[in-house]
Amino acid sequence: AQSVTQLGSHVSVSEGALVLLRCNYSSSVPPYLFWYVQYPNQGLQLLLKYTSAATLVKGINGFEAEFKKSETSFHLTKPSAHMSDAAEYFCAVTRPFQGAQKLVFGQGTRLTINP
Amino acid sequence: NAGVTQTPKFQVLKTGQSMTLQCAQDMNHEYMSWYRQDPGMGLRLIHYSVGAGITDQGEVPNGYNVSRSTTEDFPLRLLSAAPSQTSVYFCASSYSGTALNQPQHFGDGTRLSIL
Numbered sequence: 001a002q003s004v005t006q007l008g009s010h011v012s013v014s015e016g017a018l019v020l021l022r023c024n025y026s027s028s029v030p031p032y033l034f035w036y037v038q039y040p041n042q043g044l045q046l047l048l049k050y051t052s053a054a055t056l057v058k059g060i061n062g063f064e065a066e067f068k069k070s071e072t073s074f075h076l077t078k079p080s081a082h083m084s085d086a087a088e089y090f091c092a093v094t095r096p097f098q099g100a101q102k103l104v105f106g107q108g109t110r111l112t113i114n115p
Numbered sequence: 116n117a118g119v120t121q122t123p124k125f126q127v128l129k130t131g132q133s134m135t136l137q138c139a140q141d142m143n144h145e146y147m148s149w150y151r152q153d154p155g156m157g158l159r160l161i162h163y164s165v166g167a168g169i170t171d172q173g174e175v176p177n178g179y180n181v182s183r184s185t186t187e188d189f190p191l192r193l194l195s196a197a198p199s200q201t202s203v204y205f206c207a208s209s210y211s212g213t214a215l216n217q218p219q220h221f222g223d224g225t226r227l228s229i230l
Contacts (some may be wrong), residue, residue, distance in 0.1 A: 004148075041226075043121075043205055043224050044205065046218050096214070098171060099165075100146065100213055101146070101213060103160075104205075108157065
């Protein structure tokens with residue numbers, strides 16, 4: 001079964017520093033992977049998605065993620081953190097479910113930005 | 116473009132009461148789903164629909180009912196509220212119910228407390 005593991009439930013970085021949020025997946029076939037962001041008291045917003053067209057995927061708000069099959073990873077990065085990046089981030093994979101699809105989420109990583 | 120709209124945003128119920136959480140999307144998406152988000156358990160699929168007139172159970176369907184009479188609307192009914200149903204509920208939609216590369220778009224959630 002496909003699943004995702006996010007390493008680190010909390011990550012704290014200084015404003016202007018590199019953001020690195022880790023996600024590893026388990027899958028016997030190339031997966032379709034997504035990163036979502038959830039700001040306080042809001043829904044989940046799609047940051048970016050990997051659908052096998054390119055291994056380096058650029059998303060919104062300056063985020064990007066690199067698909068590495070050899071490491072079964074899809075880590076999310078941003079070169080320079082802003083205060084507005086403070087949120088919870090979820091890695092997710094779609095899998096077949098009863099003839100349809102469902103999203104399988106990681107447990108989430110809460111990102112804190114220090115001034 | 117409103118996307119996925121959920122109402123109400125907040126609700127407090129007493130044990131045994133019933134209520135309906137509303138969800139509407141204006142993107143002409145085939146697939147709609149309901150998730151609940153609980154601390155330490157991530158997001159779990161309650162019910163889903165691959166088109167008007169078609170619904171099916173997800174991972175945690177007990178105590179909930181759904182219907183899909185139109186493409187746009189997918190209400191979630193709590194039949195007899197229990198404290199274990201205290202959670203944040205998210206509605207999501209996607210262009211296709213079977214295409215694994217299609218992202219899901221989420222509403223802002225309904226925060227439900229059962230006393």
